[in-house]
Structure formats: structure tokens, C-alpha cells
Amino acid sequence: MIISVDTHTHSIASGHAYSTIDDLAKAAQKRGLAGFVLTDHGPSLGGAPHRYHFGNLKVIPKVLFDVRFYSGIESNILDKKGSTDIPLQYAGNLDFIMAGFHEMCFEPQSEKVNTEALIAAITNPLVDAISHPGNGAFPINIDAVVDAAKAYGKVLEINNSSFRVRSGSKKNCQMIAQKCTENGVLMSCGSDAHYHTDVGIFTEALTIFDEANANPEMIINSSVENFEAFIEKRKALRKEALQSLK
């Protein structure tokens, strides 16, 4: 399995990450990646950028230091209805939109409530992927979440930083990768780099994909072609959804 695009990276704009976009791009080039997605945290997290940050990403060249640059956000799930802090006015132009649980924005609750919130986020037409669903601090019903991801064509992330910073993630990610593979559900693989030296590091996640016998075709960022086909489809669907909100 090869991962060509890192779908989860943070720059200094996130407030608790320490590399510039250029640092991230240079690291991506050094690691031999074809591209990376900048997914700074949504505005509700302490220290995260203002929504204008997400509106102005268009000024960044599409290719930086020979790697492709994609704009994105890791938005926050805010309540059990699955509300997020995705800035609506920019949601049609971002390349990749994730939503995930972060303690500061959503206190971990019972498995039932966490699952309800996560599934509601999956059904949100603006959300492409769920970041670190394997986080042990937020117990979920994995079967129900995988079923919802399948029904809505959404992606579940295997997050390489989780194994270091989110306890309980390994077992959960093994189950998620197994069930996604059995049921033909899309996955992504992100480094969740908060410093450039982590860009393109997927070691533990790749072991999990191997153990689950995952099909590279079902990992959206296993190739640039796969990734771009996925985001083009999702952007069109997001634009449609935004139109109907007007």
C-alpha cells in the first residue's frame, strides 16, 4: 500500500501546530508524496483560525515545491445533532472537509450519544470524511458508524497520530479497517502532522491496512487519481447541497 497524498496536516494557523505551509510542502516533497491537504482546525477550537482563513486559501498556488496543495478543514462536531463549525460560505470551494470530535468542542459522552453525533455528522452533505473515528476517548458503535459511512459515501480516517496521542485507538482502528474492508467503505490515511517532520508518516496506519487486507482502491488517498476523483465528486455534491440551502 502506498499513500500518495497526506489528507490531514496542520499549520501554525491551528494555534497549537508549529510549521508553515511551505515547511509542510517541503516535507511532503522530501517524503516523496504527490500532495497534501491543509486541514487546519475549525474556528471553534481554541487558537484555531478565523473563518476567513478558509476563504482565502485560494491565494496559495496549486503546486508548492513540486507537490500538490489541496485546501481543507478539520471541522469540529459541536453537539449531538452533529452540528459543525464548517464556514458555509467557503464550503463549496474547499477541496476536502473533515469533521471530528475534539474534547474542547464536544465532551465525550456515552457510546450512544457519541454514535448519534458522529452519524449525524456523516449525514451532513458538507462533510466528506470523519477524522480519527477510532479515538478511544469517544466510544462509538463501530458497526453503526461504518454502515452510515457506506450509506452516505463518506470516508473514515485511519489517523497515524492516534496511536501516539489517542489511547485505545489501535484496537478501534483495527476494527474500523476490518469492517470498512468487509463492507466496501472508503477510508483515508492522514498523518495529522502538527509539525512538518510528521508529514507523510503513516507507519502504524499502513500496518493496520495490511492486517485488514485493505484494497488500495478503497483508500481515497492511495493515489492522486483516486483522491482527485473523490474530491471532484464531493465538491459537486457539496455545491448542490449549498444551493438547496439558499
Ligand SMILES: [Zn+2]
Ligand atoms: Zn490539532
Ligand SMILES: [Zn+2]
Ligand atoms: Zn483532530
